[in-house]
Each structure stands twice: as C-alpha cells, then as structure tokens.
Amino acid sequence: MTTSHRQVRCPVCADEFEWPDEPMVWLYNQAAGRYEAFDVSTVSSVKQADLRRGGYRKCPNPSGDMVEHFIPASYGDYGEPLVIGLVGAPSSGKTHLLTSMVRQMHINGLASHGITVSALDFLRHRRFREQFITPLEQGGALPGTGTGMTEAADILLLRAPTGDRPLVFFDVAGEDLVNPDARNRSTRFLLGVDAVIFVHASEDPLETGQSSTASENRSFELAIERLRDRRIPAAIVVTKSDRLRFVPPAERWLHGGDEHTVNAARIRAESRDVYAYLHHAGAGASLRPFEAFPRCTLHFTSASGGDAVPVETDGPTRWHFPRGFRPSRVLEPLVSILAMTGAISGHEAEKVGMP
Ligand SMILES: Nc1nc2c(ncn2[C@@H]2O[C@H](COP(=O)(O)OP(=O)(O)OP(=O)(O)O)[C@@H](O)[C@H]2O)c(=O)[nH]1
Ligand SMILES: [Mg+2]
Ligand SMILES: [Zn+2]
Known part of the structure; x- marks a missing residue:
C-alpha cells in the first residue's frame, strides 16, 4: 500500500x-x-x-x-531510494560499465550478499535491456550516449536484508558532464545522487595523447564542485583494465574474478593499488574524488574483457568485441557503495572506504 x-x-x-x-x-x-x-x-x-x-x-x-x-x-x-550517478569523460566507458553491472546483478551477482534485484520501472528496464544488455551480451559494442539525456537509465528494486529500496542509475553523456553551463539539465541528477561512480578509462596502449593522463579531469572536477557540500560516498573505477595486462597489480586483481564477501582490508588493498597506478600514470586529476569525499574506494574493472574492433560491413561501421563479452569485477564498486550507504550492513561494511 x-x-x-x-x-x-x-x-x-x-x-x-x-x-x-x-x-x-x-x-x-x-x-x-x-x-x-x-x-x-x-x-x-x-x-x-x-x-x-x-x-x-x-x-x-x-x-x-x-x-x-x-x-x-x-x-x-519502499525504503529510501538509492540514487547512483556515473561521472566520467566522453568514451571513458560509463555505459558499458553500467550495462555489465546491471546485467551481473540480474544474474544474481549479489546473491552472496543476500541481495536480489528486479525491475521497478518495467518500461524503463525493458528499454535498458533491449538497447544495452542484449546487444552487449551478443558481443556488440554500444554507441556513445547522446547529449541532452535527463532521465534515469534504469530504476530497479533492490531487496536486501537491510530492506527493500529503489535503486536508480544515471548515465548521461560525457559531453554533458564536461559542459560547465549551469543550465545544462543533463547534469541535474547530481543534485539528487546518494553516491557517485567516477569512471576513468585506462589508457589504450595503441593510442597516444589520451585524455586519461591529462592534468585535468573536467568531468570529475565539475561534479565534485557541485557535490562539494554533500558528504556522500564515492567509488573511483579504472575501467577498461583489460588493457592493463602488463601492469601486475591490475592484472592480479582482474584475474582474481568476482568477490563473494565484503572484506574491508581487501577493498583497501585494491584501493591502494589503484591509487598508485593512477598516480604513476600521471592521472592524479582522477584521484580528486578520493580527497573530496569522506568515504571513497578505488577499483579496477573491465566491462567487456577486451577492446572492440570494427565489423566489416557495407553499411555504417559497427564495432564488436571479437572474443565476446567477458566482464570482470564490475560489481565490486557497487558492493562498496552498498556497504558505504548502509544497504549492506555489518562490521566489515562499516569499515569500507574509511580512511
Ligand atoms: N577494452 C575495453 N574497452 C571498453 C570497455 N568498456 C568500454 N570500452 C570501449 O570504450 C568505448 C566507450 O565506451 P562507453 O561505455 O560508450 O563510454 P561512455 O563513457 O558511456 O561514453 P559517452 O556516453 O560518450 O560519455 C566503447 O567504444 C567501448 O568499445 C572495457 O571494459 N574494455
Ligand atoms: Mg555513455
Ligand atoms: Zn519529477
């Protein structure tokens, strides 16, 4: 009722x-x-x-x-909604990360935490499945998000031992997130978020001059500026970490696969490795959320498992993942956020992201 x-x-x-x-x-x-x-x-x-x-x-x-x-x-x-926003540069991998996250949740990826999810907004979820989950499961790379998006990407119902809560995800275009115009409605979701996933793309070794090592991360800066007075938790995700197979700590974490428990010491150890990686890669600007938010964890993830390549067609170029879609550790940032927002409770959860 x-x-x-x-x-x-x-x-x-x-x-x-x-x-x-x-x-x-x-x-x-x-x-x-x-x-x-x-x-x-x-x-x-x-x-x-x-x-x-x-x-x-x-x-x-x-x-x-x-x-x-x-x-x-x-x-x-239901209980208090949990609204999570993704923030990151254009093409940093937000949509692929969110899609693989929602998919892993649906195939019971949070079961070991006593959590299940289902659609709360059926129309929205069906659209999300048709536009994102199914194409990605079939190995297709997803297109960039169009500018001007103001709606939530998906609205789910999270059933956890701590209660049932709507779980809302926002995934707007990176181009809107780097736009400082205050009238830009696409970034208004930031006013209502309870947690943020900051997405940094690890460098493609074949490309040079990538923005990931730039001294500035505009999308992070602008979001931090607007969230300055909110003491919400955050996660920094180095996604596309499949590209870091020659970077031993990243390789080791990705190889470890998905976790089934909340272990604050392990999360801190991964956070330390990601911090060191970003620092050495000259991407200190992507570490700003760590200083700005009281509770913050850092993660290596891969949404796809490898780089996309163009498909030979007569029509417009399409991209796909030749070795299929193999996500790795995509639920880890979410589990940390669930712990930091109290959706996962307990002694270990209370320590997650604490300095
Ligand atoms: N190697 C690798 N490539 C990825 C991964 N995730 C995404 N990509 C590639 O990165 C590109 C951009 O990914 P998106 O998820 O569209 O990035 P986005 O941040 O949503 O971009 P906008 O919507 O334009 O802001 C895509 O063409 C993917 O092929 C990953 O885990 N590994
Ligand atoms: Mg996108
Ligand atoms: Zn409204």
Missing part, C-alpha cells in the same frame, strides 16, 4: 514532493504511445496492487521546469 505523507525526491527532475495517497495510476498504452490515467479505487485490492506495480505516477514537478514525466507508482512504497 501507499505510505502517505512521505517526502520523495523525483529521480528525474530532482524536486522533492509529498508522495500522494491517491487512487490514480498511469498506465502506458503501448499502441497509442502515451500514458493514460486510471482510477484504481474501483477494482479489488489484489488488482490495485498489481496495477500499482506495473503503473506510474505523474511527477508534480513543483519547480515546473521539466516536461511531463512519470515515475513508478510504487516508488514511494
């Missing part, structure tokens, strides 16, 4: 409003391509619950600064 008098922050417009105890549910009419209001007070309670699960609410958007948008009708019925 709906919990009344509860303040909820909309994950789309970042406005806060009282979650209404109303009988209206909006259902998406596929054929007409629009949401239609439906009064559920006339149907049985079993049907009401079912319609709420698959339905939406129209956000009142008190600031009146966004186009009409809808959030899952059951969004306010």
Whole structure:
C-alpha cells in the first residue's frame, strides 16, 4: 500500500514532493504511445496492487521546469531510494560499465550478499535491456550516449536484508558532464545522487595523447564542485583494465574474478593499488574524488574483457568485441557503495572506504 505523507525526491527532475495517497495510476498504452490515467479505487485490492506495480505516477514537478514525466507508482512504497550517478569523460566507458553491472546483478551477482534485484520501472528496464544488455551480451559494442539525456537509465528494486529500496542509475553523456553551463539539465541528477561512480578509462596502449593522463579531469572536477557540500560516498573505477595486462597489480586483481564477501582490508588493498597506478600514470586529476569525499574506494574493472574492433560491413561501421563479452569485477564498486550507504550492513561494511 501507499505510505502517505512521505517526502520523495523525483529521480528525474530532482524536486522533492509529498508522495500522494491517491487512487490514480498511469498506465502506458503501448499502441497509442502515451500514458493514460486510471482510477484504481474501483477494482479489488489484489488488482490495485498489481496495477500499482506495473503503473506510474505523474511527477508534480513543483519547480515546473521539466516536461511531463512519470515515475513508478510504487516508488514511494519502499525504503529510501538509492540514487547512483556515473561521472566520467566522453568514451571513458560509463555505459558499458553500467550495462555489465546491471546485467551481473540480474544474474544474481549479489546473491552472496543476500541481495536480489528486479525491475521497478518495467518500461524503463525493458528499454535498458533491449538497447544495452542484449546487444552487449551478443558481443556488440554500444554507441556513445547522446547529449541532452535527463532521465534515469534504469530504476530497479533492490531487496536486501537491510530492506527493500529503489535503486536508480544515471548515465548521461560525457559531453554533458564536461559542459560547465549551469543550465545544462543533463547534469541535474547530481543534485539528487546518494553516491557517485567516477569512471576513468585506462589508457589504450595503441593510442597516444589520451585524455586519461591529462592534468585535468573536467568531468570529475565539475561534479565534485557541485557535490562539494554533500558528504556522500564515492567509488573511483579504472575501467577498461583489460588493457592493463602488463601492469601486475591490475592484472592480479582482474584475474582474481568476482568477490563473494565484503572484506574491508581487501577493498583497501585494491584501493591502494589503484591509487598508485593512477598516480604513476600521471592521472592524479582522477584521484580528486578520493580527497573530496569522506568515504571513497578505488577499483579496477573491465566491462567487456577486451577492446572492440570494427565489423566489416557495407553499411555504417559497427564495432564488436571479437572474443565476446567477458566482464570482470564490475560489481565490486557497487558492493562498496552498498556497504558505504548502509544497504549492506555489518562490521566489515562499516569499515569500507574509511580512511
Ligand atoms: N577494452 C575495453 N574497452 C571498453 C570497455 N568498456 C568500454 N570500452 C570501449 O570504450 C568505448 C566507450 O565506451 P562507453 O561505455 O560508450 O563510454 P561512455 O563513457 O558511456 O561514453 P559517452 O556516453 O560518450 O560519455 C566503447 O567504444 C567501448 O568499445 C572495457 O571494459 N574494455
Ligand atoms: Mg555513455
Ligand atoms: Zn519529477
């Protein structure tokens, strides 16, 4: 049932409003391509619950600064939502990382922590699966994210021993994240995030002059600036670490595969190795979140397992991963964030990311 008098922050417009105890549910009419209001007070309670699960609410958007948008009708019925944003330069690997993360969660990658996930926003999740998870599972490389994206990429329901919470991910274009224009709506999600995953791409040894070793990481800087007063946890991820097979600590961590426990000492050891790697690679600018946020962990991940190559076609160039899609350690940053935000509890979890 709906919990009344509860303040909820909309994950789309970042406005806060009282979650209404109303009988209206909006259902998406596929054929007409629009949401239609439906009064559920006339149907049985079993049907009401079912319609709420698959339905939406129209956000009142008190600031009146966004186009009409809808959030899952059951969004306010669970514990505090956990909103996670990805931040990183264009092409740093945010979308591949998020896709492989969501996929690993769905194939029970968090089961050893007593956590399962399912779709909360069914339409959004179906779109996410069709556009990202399925193509990646088939070995295709995903296109860059278009600018102007303001909506959450996916909204899931996280069921953990600590409670059930909506889990929201934002993944906007790197190009928008390096744009300092305050009117840029794509970065507004930062106002509502509970944790940030900062994504740094490890260098492609075949390319030179890559931005990853630049003295500045604009996307990190701008996000840190806007989150300055928020004491939220963060994770720095060196993704595309499959490229670091000649860098012994990275190779060793990736080779170790996925973890099944929260072990604060191990997470600290990996964080130390990633820190040293970024420092020696001259990418000190990507370490800024470590100084800016009170709790921060660092990770090596690979979303794909290898570099994409172009596919021979007559049409426009497509890219694919010739050895298939083999993610490694993509859930580690998420597990650390779950520990640092209290979604995973216990003595070890409390120590994660502590200085
Ligand atoms: N080797 C390797 N390449 C990767 C990996 N993840 C992503 N890539 C490549 O990096 C490129 C950019 O990845 P995206 O996930 O689209 O990067 P993004 O940060 O979302 O980029 P924007 O949406 O433009 O901001 C893609 O062409 C992928 O082929 C990885 O784990 N390993
Ligand atoms: Mg992207
Ligand atoms: Zn809204």
